Amino acid sequence: MAENGEEKLLAVARHIAKTLGNNSNMADDILQIFSNFDGRFSREKLSEAGGDDDPRGSAALEHTLTSLDRRISQYVSSDQPIWADSADSSAFLDAIDELIATVNDWSPMAVDKTVSACLVRADDMLQQAMFRVEDEFRSLMERGGESFDLTRAHSNGESTGNLSFDSEEDDVEDGDIEGVIRNGEGDQIPVAQPVSDYDIVIDALPSGTINDLHEIAKRMVAARFGKECAHIYSSCRREFLEESLSRLGLHKLSIEDVHKMPWQDLEDEIERWIKASNVAFRILFPSERRLCDRVFFGFSSAADLSFMEVCRGSTIQLFNFTDAVAIGSRSPERLFRILDLFETMRDLMPELESLFSDQYCLFLRNEGITIWKRLGEAIRGIFMELENLIRRDPAKAAVPGGGLHPITRYVMNYLRAACRSRQTLEQVFEDNGLPMKDYPKLDDRVASSSPLSVQIAWIMELLESNLEAKSKIYKESLSSVFMMNNGRYIVQKAKDSELGTLLGDDWIRKHTAKVRQYHVNYQRSSWNKVLNLLKVDNGSMPSNAAAKSMKDKLKLFNMQFDEICRIQSTWFVFDEQLRDEIRISLERILLPAYGNFIARFKNVPELSKHAEKYMKYGVEDIEARINDLFQGSHGSAGSRK
Structure with missing residues (x-):
């Protein structure tokens, strides 16, 4: 072996001389320099090393390749899995290592025709070896996944047993969730189990298999087959992830499928998406990242490429x-589910930033950020659609009895529910609110508020304008009752909630004062004329004329009072406290005036004998009639929810 190494060294020296020497004299000079530097490079040995065709050097290379070919071929042509026997796998890897080292050692001398031909042969051998290790790599991954119990996972380094949460799949019963599922052909496909605790890592392959895969990957990268190794790896693991998402109930839907889906079905799909996304980005993908890093340890580029292709x-x-969903309908009822999607994407951003930070995955991270922002645009678009809904609600759509209008109930309950996600909405509107010139009716105090506060105040302004337009179809008294009802409901819904916090105390006080003014307007328009009939003249009118005047006034009072009570008993005030406030205020102005009038009436000599004949109501009767007001004959108009 030492002799073979010296032959290689001499061949390299002669090759350098031939390459650098422009002519034979220069080459001889270079050989002389080598000879002076090291005795092994004497002119005699360099001459013996081969002449122009370097026969001994190429012969050594051919001998090495023949030996490696014999060792490698027995494994390449074997019908049995090489990694079924650790001794076979080690011997095969050792042969590959030697072949790679030989190619690397002799590549600088590829300009020599004989060496070049040998290297072509070596490359062919290496390619055949790589084809076989590709098969072994794939087989190891498939067998490892089938043999490993995926119901085992680790949470903070401790085994947590089976992982499960209530499945939405009809064919899976509680407590019967396995670590594998079967496809239509009866094959077992390993999948990660759905969970509610995300602080876990799934080891999808046994540790020994991972070590074997790493050893193969190391040789494939060294042989410049890193991309092929990554593709094989990713094709196996990609199936794992796709089946896992399917097992979590997530369906593959096109944009058209989503847009055609009934809203109730889409809501269910969104709920499944939220669960699946949390499992995917918090458990499955980090576990895949961990597995990639272990299989391709020391080869970050191959690990990054593999992870990208898997995920x-x-x-x-x-x-x-x-x-x-984001580019679909902007119907207001979709707000709350889209908020769920927005918040899920927002909360997953740290995972996206961490998982998709390398050069291969960067486009996935950017796409995630883009779609998250698009959800924010959808939320703002929904608020614009709510504005349009208020504007389009026809002014003639009044409520019998002046009760609470459906548009008021809808908008206030909608905003109250939406503002439970105040923090999220503040984030959505922070950098995307409209300038104040687009809210011409809002005062300066609102202008200094947050963009969300401005948006909410503007919707309230539109609602109030819509209600005022609707009130015009009523007569004056009922118009005031209508505005009193709806104004009271608006204030009550705003108070003691995030909605009221956004609108501010000044807004609450201002609109509470408006409700009081509607109350004053109602009393003035309904009862001032009746109260004027109860005024007694203190002038020097003859007794007969005074008696006739009082008798006429009482008769007219009875008629007008009857008419008002008949009509206003069909009107409706939804809020019991407001109804009591109106009745008490009427009693305070009407009962003393009526009592005083009746007392004066009885003191008139011409009327005293027959006073009971003209008096239709006693003071208690007046009070009873007032208490019958605003009960409403249109229950649906006054329901309060």
């Missing part, structure tokens, strides 16, 4: 669904 399809499937 690309599943990641794009997850992203495409979210993108389809």
Whole structure:
């Protein structure tokens, strides 16, 4: 072996002389320099090393290749798995190592025709060896996955036993979740189990198999077959991930499928997507990253490429669904599920940043960020659609009895529910709110608020304008009751909630004062004329004329009071406290005036004898009639939810 090494050394020296020497004299000079430097490079030995065709050097190479060919061929042509026997696998890898080293040693002398021909033969041998180790690599991955119990995983380094959460698949019963599933041909395909605790890592292959794969990968990379190794690896692991997502209930849907899907079905799909994405990005992908790094330890480029190819399809499937939802309908009822998607993507951003940070995966990270931002655009678009919905609600769509209008109930409950996600909405609107010139009716105090506060205040302004337009179809008194009802509901829904916090205390006070003003307007328009009838003249009117005047006023009062009570008993005030406030205020102004009028009436001599004949109501009767007001004959108009 030492003799063979010296022959190689002499052949290299002579090759250098021939390559650098422009003519025979220069080559001789270079050989003389080598001879003076080391006795092994004497002119005699260099001459013996081969003359122009270097026969001894190439003969040594041919001898080495013949020996390696014999050793490698027995494994390449074997019908049995090489890695079934550790001695065979070690011997095969040793032969490959020697072949790679031989090619590397002799490659500098490839300009020599004989050496070049030998290297072509060596490359062919190496390629055949690589084809076989590719098969062994694939077989190891498949057998390793089938033999390893995937229901075992690690959480903080400890075994946690079976991993499961309630499955949405009809064919899986609680407590009967296996580590593998079967395809239509009866083959077992390993899959990671759905879980609710994300602080775990799945070891999809046994440690011994991983070590064997690493040894093969190391040789394939050294033989410049790193990309082929990565492709084989990724094709096996990609199937694992795709089956895992399918096992989690995630369906492969096109954009068209998503857009045609009924909303209730899409809601269910979004729920499955959220669960699957959390498992994928927090468990499956990190576990795949860990496995790649172990198999391709020391070869970061191959590890990165393999990981990208493993995860690309599943990641794009997850992203495409979210993108389809984001660019779909902006109907307001979709807000809450899209908020769920936005928050899930936001919370997964650290995982995306960590997992997809290398050169191969960077496009996946960027795509994730783009789709996350697109979800934010969808949320802002939904608020714009809510504005349009309020604008389009027809002014003639009034409620009988002046009760609570459905648009008020819808908008207030919608905003109240939306503001439970205030932090998320603040994030969505922070850098994308409209300038104040697009909100012409909002005052300066709102202008200094957050973009979300401005957006909410603007929607409230649109709602109030819509209600004012609707109130015009009522007569004046009922118009005030209508605005009182809806204004009271708006204030109550805003108070003691995130919605009220966004609108601010000034806004609450301002709109509470508006409700009081509607109350004053109602009293003035409904009861001032009746109250004027109860005023008694203190002038020097003759007694007969005074008696007639009071008798006429009482008669007219009874008629007008009856008419008001008949009509307003069909009106509806939804809020019991507001209804009591209106009744109490009426009693305070009406009962004393009526009592005083009746007392004066009885003191008129011409009327005192027959006072009961003209008095239709006592004070208690007036109070009872007032208490019958605003009960409503249209229950649906006043339901409060």
